[in-house]
Amino acid sequence: MRVGRLLWFLGLLLPMGLRAQINTDRVMMMGRNALYYEDYVLSIQRFNLVISVKPYLAEPYFFRGLAKFYLEDFTGAELDCSEAIARNSYMAGYYQLRALCRVNLKRYEEAATDYYRALDYEPKNKSCWHNLVLCQLELKNDAAADSCLDRMIRYWPGDADNYTIKGQIAFNRADTLQGLAYLDRALQVNPYEGQAWTMRSMVSLQRGQYKQAEEELDKAIAQLPRMAGNYINRALARYHQRNLRGAMADYDTALEIEPGNYLGHFNRGLLRAQVGDDNRAIEDFDFVLEQEPDNMIALFNRALMLDNTGDYKAAIRDISTVIDENPSFWTGYQFRASIRRKIGDTYGAERDEFKVMKAQMEQRYGGKKNPAHTKTRKRSDRDLNDYNKLVEADVNEPERRYASDYRGRVQDKTVDLQPAPLYVLTYYRRENAVNRYVPYHKSVERLNNSKVLLQPLYLSNDEMSLDETQLNIHFASIADLTEKIEAGRPDAQLYLARALDYYQVRDFEGAMTDLDRCLAAEPDNPLALLVRVQVRCRQAGVSLKTDGEAEKPFRSDPDLGYKAALSDLERVTKLAPDFSYAYYNEGNIYVQLREYDKAIVAYGEALRLDNRFPDAWYNRGVAHLLAGHLQGGLADLSRAGELGMYSAYNLIKRYSASKGR
Numbered sequence: 001m002r003v004g005r006l007l008w009f010l011g012l013l014l015p016m017g018l019r020a021q022i023n024t025d026r027v028m029m030m031g032r033n034a035l036y037y038e039d040y041v042l043s044i045q046r047f048n049l050v051i052s053v054k055p056y057l058a059e060p061y062f063f064r065g066l067a068k069f070y071l072e073d074f075t076g077a078e079l080d081c082s083e084a085i086a087r088n089s090y091m092a093g094y095y096q097l098r099a100l101c102r103v104n105l106k107r108y109e110e111a112a113t114d115y116y117r118a119l120d121y122e123p124k125n126k127s128c129w130h131n132l133v134l135c136q137l138e139l140k141n142d143a144a145a146d147s148c149l150d151r152m153i154r155y156w157p158g159d160a161d162n163y164t165i166k167g168q169i170a171f172n173r174a175d176t177l178q179g180l181a182y183l184d185r186a187l188q189v190n191p192y193e194g195q196a197w198t199m200r201s202m203v204s205l206q207r208g209q210y211k212q213a214e215e216e217l218d219k220a221i222a223q224l225p226r227m228a229g230n231y232i233n234r235a236l237a238r239y240h241q242r243n244l245r246g247a248m249a250d251y252d253t254a255l256e257i258e259p260g261n262y263l264g265h266f267n268r269g270l271l272r273a274q275v276g277d278d279n280r281a282i283e284d285f286d287f288v289l290e291q292e293p294d295n296m297i298a299l300f301n302r303a304l305m306l307d308n309t310g311d312y313k314a315a316i317r318d319i320s321t322v323i324d325e326n327p328s329f330w331t332g333y334q335f336r337a338s339i340r341r342k343i344g345d346t347y348g349a350e351r352d353e354f355k356v357m358k359a360q361m362e363q364r365y366g367g368k369k370n371p372a373h374t375k376t377r378k379r380s381d382r383d384l385n386d387y388n389k390l391v392e393a394d395v396n397e398p399e400r401r402y403a404s405d406y407r408g409r410v411q412d413k414t415v416d417l418q419p420a421p422l423y424v425l426t427y428y429r430r431e432n433a434v435n436r437y438v439p440y441h442k443s444v445e446r447l448n449n450s451k452v453l454l455q456p457l458y459l460s461n462d463e464m465s466l467d468e469t470q471l472n473i474h475f476a477s478i479a480d481l482t483e484k485i486e487a488g489r490p491d492a493q494l495y496l497a498r499a500l501d502y503y504q505v506r507d508f509e510g511a512m513t514d515l516d517r518c519l520a521a522e523p524d525n526p527l528a529l530l531v532r533v534q535v536r537c538r539q540a541g542v543s544l545k546t547d548g549e550a551e552k553p554f555r556s557d558p559d560l561g562y563k564a565a566l567s568d569l570e571r572v573t574k575l576a577p578d579f580s581y582a583y584y585n586e587g588n589i590y591v592q593l594r595e596y597d598k599a600i601v602a603y604g605e606a607l608r609l610d611n612r613f614p615d616a617w618y619n620r621g622v623a624h625l626l627a628g629h630l631q632g633g634l635a636d637l638s639r640a641g642e643l644g645m646y647s648a649y650n651l652i653k654r655y656s657a658s659k660g661r
Helices: 002-010 025-034 040-053 059-070 076-085 090-105 108-121 124-136 143-157 160-172 176-189 193-206 210-223 228-242 244-257 261-273 280-290 298-308 312-325 331-342 344-367 442-449 468-489 492-504 508-521 525-540 558-575 580-592 597-610 616-627 630-642 646-658
Strands: 375-378 390-392 424-426 458-460
Touching: 025 040, 025 508, 025 525, 040 059, 040 468, 059 076, 059 090, 076 090, 076 331, 090 108, 090 124, 108 124, 124 143, 124 193, 124 344, 124 508, 143 160, 160 176, 176 193, 176 525, 193 210, 193 228, 210 228, 210 261, 228 244, 228 261, 228 390, 244 261, 261 280, 261 298, 261 390, 280 298, 298 312, 298 331, 312 331, 331 344, 424 492, 424 525, 442 525, 492 508, 492 525, 525 580, 558 580, 580 597, 580 616, 597 616, 616 630, 616 646, 630 646
Parallel strands: 375 390
Antiparallel strands: 424 458
16 A cells, blocks of 8 residues: 555556555545646646546546646647546536637537537526527527527526627627617616627717717726727727827727737827837837738838838838839839938939829829728728728627636636735745745744755745646655655654645645644644645635535535634744734635725734735735725725835726725
């Protein structure tokens, strides 16, 4: 048994007789813990072990597919979901995840089939219905999408999004009045439905109602601040109202959100050219030309900027390329003649000027009419005479957002109002070049100086995911410590060291067992208590489950885990009254328990011990805001920003708008 256990820790292949000895339930739990905390390499390894021992189980294939989904390996994730379905075809969640993979692979018809299968088992799964409608829209099957929406409205009449999509279908049929009626209905149900405001603004833009479009986009952006298309459209509305400064600001914001946005770069380049910011306009046109090397309009605009900056040779090169492709582009000859005169090429300039004069005479006597003047052009319009016009999308459709029940912590990072994470003891931390705060406590230094651990420990609230080499180091360390513990008299330090290794490989059950043994031998060890706190909180945080799964005790009531962690932290603060990170962690747990006033007090104790603790300022600001204390929250966030937590300014900007309401 001992040999099999050691080999398992090393992750090696075992003979069939020894494989049966693996506790697959525990390995599954380790994999799911790792999955929740973004250790995808480790989670896939754990699920591989379970599959190697019990290949007939569906669950490890599903969770391995989920890990691949988070890593954006949609092909591999789809295959794993298919394996899970082959073993258990009655789980709606398996079809849902495979459908999301197929959506990302743009195989919408197959995704729709999966959503129908999922709905066979869960007829009122809202996210399935929503995504099925979007798949039908991608397939241009408006009738099927409309039918699905009718069913959704019967199930959920108070869901504004259903009416918004109904409006989109009406617009697809060129029924603007019906579309606007559905949008009005959506806004009656929910005045803060961002997509409805976005779609109304598109109609206003098409009608030339630019002031109204801007007001509607203001409301859309308030609800959907990370949608680049709204800023692009508001920039056009502002441009038509001659608000160049506002338009430029919107293009900047759109490109912060979506750096590769073609319309943003092209139009910002034109605006920069208008205000004389020639060098940065060239940068924007360079980007467009990297994406579309044959875009003659962008090339000509870059030539004009190169002329303005004195790079005449490059300007002539670009204009000559444009003229070669478009021999009747007389404006190009005119500009090239002007540049040639600047460099003393009189003969070349006169040749270009003669061609322009000849074309002007032909136009005058040939009766050709000038095209109608507009401020913008469609993206597909490649008429070089419109070189100085801003670009609009050919088809202006709202962004489609697929609903997903599978949202790990990667996606959760976009949550507006949440505290910075717990401070934990870990072997690995990310280096932060912006925030120069270095957490320190003498007890951690003493433990590191004792040389009993694998490597130095750090206090950090920004842990790293481990690569395969690092994981193998910890598996080997677990095996080595296990030999020492079983060979001699158990030692508290050995249990603590192995618990830390278990923690790194996300075996929280093993870590908790060793920490209990360590504290039984050394009940006054504050660092062992702190590690037990972080393990308890990690266990309480894991919430992934599939339909019909028997939930583990800490999942059914995570509050019990948090309250046990608070008890341990109280012991830490009695043993080490200057341990500011223990008070900080208390605050975080109180926020999880929604006891915001207690959280504020705990963060205050941390700040009493360390007034330059940026995370504590930030988290106390968050707790104030959650408790409804706007003024106190903004003050604390401002202090956090001063100390290097620049994300605080984003919250300040948003919540300052509600000040005084």
